[in-house]
Amino acid sequence: MNAINYDNFMREELARAPKDAGLLLHSCCAPCSSYCLQTLHERLRTTVLYYNPNLDCEQEYRRRKLEQIRLLHETGWADFMDCDFSPEDFAPVAALRAKTKEGGEGCSLCFTLRLEKTAQKAAENGYDYFATTLTVSPLKNAEKINEIGFAAAEKYGVRYLPSDFKKRNGYLQSVSLSKEYGLYRQNYCGCRFSLREGLRHTCPEEV
Secondary structure (H helix, E strand, O other), X not given: OOOOOHHHHHHHHHHHOOOOOEEEEEOOOHHHHHXXXXXXXXXXXXXXEEXXXXXXXXXXXXXXXXXXXXXXXXXXXXXXXXXXXXXXXXXXXXXXXXXXXXXXHHHHHHHHHHHHHHHHHXXXXXXXXEEEOHHHOOOOOHHHHHHHHHHHHHHHOOEEOOOOOOHHHHHHHHXXXXXXXXXXXXOOOOOHHHHXXXXXXXXXXXX
8 A cells, every 4th residue: 555645635635725724733843843834824824833741841942932933923924822831741641751762652642642732722713724843854753643633633623734744855944944044953852751862952950
């Protein structure tokens, strides 16, 4: 069976969507969101949802959030919705993530946490679609993320916009846009487990 091309799937859906359709886009950070927003903002009325409870260092959380807001202010590509700092939401995931490697079952549960929150907020606020920037990363499994997205859509009764933003050199374009806007690019996914697996930390606190 041929793998689904989620980038084509997304673009076909965008071509069908009404011009004023609303999209709630989960964003993990400004750099990852840059190419995604550039791709989406002219077709959908987009709002960024910054929900990342996997970040347990408040200083790092605030720094990433402020960069996200700055990008939106400078570009006008989307509005902003903030769930604020909530590391307690990640606690049920942490026990499993501690036992698994990057990209494993713990990460899938983390994706589920964030995508379900996005679907819930989209349904509550009357958005036509929800989506995520997570598929722009070459280290993340777009098939798994989209599978989780469709499940969340069914659970909350709102349409999921699938994606594979790393296609069409999306990741490299996000790097270029980050340089253009002078965005802070962190060197680890966000949770303390990805940090401990060898990625540089920017928070002065011990983990």
